[in-house]
Amino acid sequence: MLFPFFQWCEASTVGNAIRQSLWAFAVIESIHLLGLAAIGGAVLVVDLRMLGLGLRRQPIADLARSVHPWFVGSLAVMLVTGVGLFLSEAVKCYYSTPFWVKISSLALAITFSFTVRRKIALADESRIHPIWYKLVALVSLALWFGVGAGGRWIGFSG
Amino acid sequence: MTAFVQWLASTPGSVALHESLYMYPLVESVHVLTLCVFVGLAAILDLRLMGLTLGRTPVSEVARRLLPWMGFGFTIMVITGVMLFYAIPVRSYHSVWFRTKLILLVLAGLNAWLFHARIWRSVSNWDLDPVPPAAARVAGTASLVLWAGIIVTGRMIAYNWFDCDKPQPAAIVFAASCDSYPK
Numbered sequence: 001m002l003f004p005f006f007q008w009c010e011a012s013t014v015g016n017a018i019r020q021s022l023w024a025f026a027v028i029e030s031i032h033l034l035g036l037a038a039i040g041g042a043v044l045v046v047d048l049r050m051l052g053l054g055l056r057r058q059p060i061a062d063l064a065r066s067v068h069p070w071f072v073g074s075l076a077v078m079l080v081t082g083v084g085l086f087l088s089e090a091v092k093c094y095y096s097t098p099f100w101v102k103i104s105s106l107a108l109a110i111t112f113s114f115t116v117r118r119k120i121a122l123a124d125e126s127r128i129h130p131i132w133y134k135l136v137a138l139v140s141l142a143l144w145f146g147v148g149a150g151g152r153w154i155g156f157s158g
Numbered sequence: 159m160t161a162f163v164q165w166l167a168s169t170p171g172s173v174a175l176h177e178s179l180y181m182y183p184l185v186e187s188v189h190v191l192t193l194c195v196f197v198g199l200a201a202i203l204d205l206r207l208m209g210l211t212l213g214r215t216p217v218s219e220v221a222r223r224l225l226p227w228m229g230f231g232f233t234i235m236v237i238t239g240v241m242l243f244y245a246i247p248v249r250s251y252h253s254v255w256f257r258t259k260l261i262l263l264v265l266a267g268l269n270a271w272l273f274h275a276r277i278w279r280s281v282s283n284w285d286l287d288p289v290p291p292a293a294a295r296v297a298g299t300a301s302l303v304l305w306a307g308i309i310v311t312g313r314m315i316a317y318n319w320f321d322c323d324k325p326q327p328a329a330i331v332f333a334a335s336c337d338s339y340p341k
Contacts, residue, residue: 026317030310033190037309041198048227055223058215066212070205145191152190156183 006094015087025088032081036148038074042067043113043144046121050137052130060133064121075110096157102150109143159251160338166247175245182245189238196231197305199224207298209289216285217294250315252322252334259311266304273297 009015018024046064048054055063086093093099120128120136166172175181205211206220243250250256277293284290290298320330322339331337 022319026314030313033309033313034306036190037194037197037305038201039198040194041200041202044195044198044227045202045224054227055212055215055219057219057223058212062214063212066214067202070202070211148191148194149187152187153183 003094006090009087009090012087018084018088028081028084032078032085035074035077035081039071039078042071042074047137047140050133060125061122096154098150098153098157102147105143105146105150109147112139112143163247163251164340172244172247185238185241189235189242192231192235196228196235199228200305201302204298204302207290207294209295213288217290218281218285252336252339253315254320254330254334255311255314259308262304262307262311266301269297269300269304
């Protein structure tokens, strides 16, 4: 049922243009990778802090609020470039297990980041048991790890 | 150097790494993920130096608390990076992208050293400033730009547009030492 949609994506104007250009895929991929590094920093600073590591003298809410624009910004860059990369090889992605791992992790990571994690991060620290912070940080790290590792592995398959 | 990389390519470890079905992708994945840790956290420090984030956190606090994690990421990134080179020594040595990346790495190191030796000495004067002085902002910007360049040129090594095994313009032949590329 999904397959015709993937075929349509691959045949789209943007998908065609990227696939036929010598440089487009590489350039978009590089920007995608820069976004990955940036989002890595923005996620890690807060997750480390929730684990009681890194900038542990700073209030969690302060860190989360301060880093949030960079998190959202790099996520936007990753999504835009990621869609471009996907359109250029949608059919390959359809048959790629790493792609499905990545896209599922991504959906979960985004949902988790903007709901549970954000709520916990901005909450009054005295009212949250430390175990919840640790749990949220570990789930966040695991999900983003799935996104990064799955994404890298798309390039190795097929 | 040419003889050295050719010898390196002939060693059993290099051949094994190059031909392995899972080891090479695994090493490359670890390289990318630890890059994400190191450059990601370095970017946070750079942005703090530029006055663009964590304005309420002292600069020295950001540096001191994140440095161990950056060191962890950097170490594994360098080890896996050396392994990736070891797997494909001849082609990498003759890659303009790889050579540019090395130059940028040296510049990034130089920038970090200069920052540490000069600007960092006076950190107690501007530690709490949400926007540090111009010299610190410049150092942060330089670091960010250089590491972005290192990531991009590193990624480009995988593409064969400028490989010596096909006809190249004189500038590439010179920059990649294509004359000594094994036929």
